[in-house]
Amino acid sequence: MADLFGSPASADAAAQQPAPNRPLADRLRPQSLGEVIGQEQVLGPEAPLGVMLASGSLSSLIFWGPPGVGKTTIARLLAKETDLHFVQISAIFTGVPELRKVFEAAKIRRQNGQGTLLFVDEIHRFNKAQQDGFLPHMEDGTILLVGATTENPSFELNAAVLSRSQVLVLERLSLGALERLTQRAEKELGRALPLSGDARDALHEMADGDGRALLNLIEQVAAWKVEAPLGREALSNRLMRRAAKFDKSGDEHYNLISALHKSIRGSDPDAALYWLGRMLEGGEDPRFLARRLTMMSTEDIGMADPQANTVCLNAWQTYERLGSPEGELALANAAVYLALAPKSNAVYVGIKAARRLAKQTGSAPPPKHILNAPTKLMSEQGYGEGYAYDHDAEDGFSGQNYFPDGVKRPVLYQPVERGFERELKRRNDYFANLRLKRNK
Incomplete structure (x- = not known):
């Protein structure tokens, strides 16, 4: 285990072991950045770290990526390349007293003319107060912070730490x-x-x-x-296959449901089944998937295929009755149906536009001619006066205005030429033309 000043406690012992007895990962640890396999997107000559090292100006960094892709190794080699003293700590095992000792040692080192690269593994596990504790030491140059996290820094790290660091994404090895x-x-x-x-x-x-x-x-x-x-x-x-990375409450959870949603929106049933299978294999709650599939049917398909929503609700109910694993097939059926259904977000766009208009128009009342008048006073106030009963009108359509007085009639629902919504567009256009004739 590494001590607080960055020299691994086992490093000397490991160095004294015959090479064959040392773990293979230790024996193959790169001795220079040029030996690092993968991560060209951050280490190449024109990539962020390549440019920083070439210019001799290294800023504080946050390495974001999955386990086993070289975060610790790259940090150690950066310290070597820049002649900084390397200190490694883990947020899991380090508390405030230990942090104070690290900062004090870094100050002494700085007074003696040597800087410190402080590598913090699992930095997202520090709370807000602990993360804030790094700021003054970063700002006065006592430490150059390199943090490593497997979680999305946008959600897990303080804005103040992020604003003083550059986030570099390390990718799983190809x-x-x-x-x-x-x-x-x-x-x-x-x-x-x-x-x-x-x-x-x-x-x-x-x-x-x-x-x-x-x-x-x-x-x-x-x-x-x-x-x-x-x-x-x-x-x-x-050999046992390594379990696929999946955290039902973390960043990967949202990445995979996003992949499923966009595969369905993109009408790709094979990709939809793959991402659905990935989430089920990872232990995702099938009820969450049923809920999200139902949401997709209303957001991305809507009136282009009104049956899609029924298919999803039936799949959800089927899962509730059968449970796993048999009920999961119903969810797969729904995913394929949604992927191959005609797509339209016309109603989704329309209701969003309607709500924006509702905010703008405030408490504007409905026009009086469409209000009921159950009392004499309301009749005297003009409630219901001039209302045209559509069933008595030619074609069963009066063409009256139903928006508040003074509100210009908007176009909120614009159906597309796909699936059942093609028929709805034909009907919508029919009534729009009639409305123009009635109001001439």
Whole structure:
């Protein structure tokens, strides 16, 4: 475990161990930024860190990304490249007294002519007061803060910390990057892994973009004594697949439901089933999915296919009666139906416009001719006077005004030429033309 001043307590011991006895992840730890695999979007010559290092001006940083993509390694190498003393702490294990000691040591270091790069792992776990404690030391140059978080900084970090830092997004390692890491591991081990090409691909899929997880898997595979290369099925039997990243209350929850929603809006049933399956596999509450599917039917399909809402409600009810896993098929049916249904947000746009107009017009009363007059006084005030009963009018349509007096008639509902709404557009245009004739 790292001590408060950044020198890992086990570093000296690890250095004294024979190389083969050290964990593979430690033996393959990059010694320079150029050795880091992946993350070209932040490390390349024209990328943010490349530009900062070239100009000799490094600002405080927040690394946002999933586990095992190099956040700690890059921070350590940044300190090395800039001759800053590296201090590593974890927000999980560090309290206010420990932070004070870190800041005091950094001040002494600064007085002696050396700066400090303070790497804070899981920085989002510090509360607001603790995060505020970094600000004066960042502003006076006592520390250069590099925070690491797996959560969306927009939601988890104070605005004051964010305004003094640059957020850099580190991405899960691609299959190509994982293959390069595998080749590097094989070179260190001095032998190829006993896997077929298909099994090798399966190994990378099991790592799920996490370089550290891949190296742990490689260590297990390298220790096996097998007579012939293993295939995909044999590998899967020997190794457990890494659980897909999914937090039902965190950022990934909203990312995946957004992906499902946009796949349905984009009329892609295969993508809709994939994201629905990802969320179900991750442990999402099927009732939440039923609720969101029903919402999508009203927002993105609406009157283009009024049956869509009924399909979703029936799927929801079916799940309530059958439960999991059988009831989840009803949700899949609904997702496919929505994806292939004609799309229209005309009613969604219309009600939003209507509410904006309602705010602008305030308490403007309805025109008197459409008000009931149950009392003599109300009749004397003109309530109901001049009302035309539509059933008595030609074509069953009077064309009267139903908006408040003084409010210019708006066009709020504009149906599209898709699905059932094509028929509604025809009817809407019919009444609009009649209205013009009646009011000439």
